[in-house]
Amino acid sequence: MYFLDSYAIIEMARGNPRYLRFRSEPALTSRAHLLEVYYILTQQGDEKLAEECLASLGPQANDLPLETIPRIARFRLSQLGATRRRFSYVDASGYVYARENGYTLLTGAHEFEGLPDVCFVR
Secondary structure, three states, rough: EEEEOOOHHHHOOOOOOOHHHOOOOOOOEEHHEEEEHHHHHHOOOHHHHHHHEEEEEEEEEOOOOHHHHHHHHHHHOOOOOOOOOOOOHHHHHHHHHHEEEOOOEEEEEEEEEHOOOEEOOO
């Protein structure tokens, strides 16, 4: 099962052919990722697509358990992504949540390249 990060959600919504095969795979995301997707798409002038993402993925979106907060913070503090930048809070939370729950993180964000349990699609 896949955990969709914001990058993957946006690419799937925009019809990136490299992400089409994942549309039929079981997946979930977090409400924080949906917030980020909605913000990015609206900022780019595509509020209609933002609404569609929210409607289609909202039922599969979850909140992060409180007990994961310390592990997310420690991961973010200890890791630099492949681009030598720190992960955003949303990215760090998605990665930690996915790994702790046996999901594969689906992303195209370069920061995740080479990390375990990541399906990197660009």
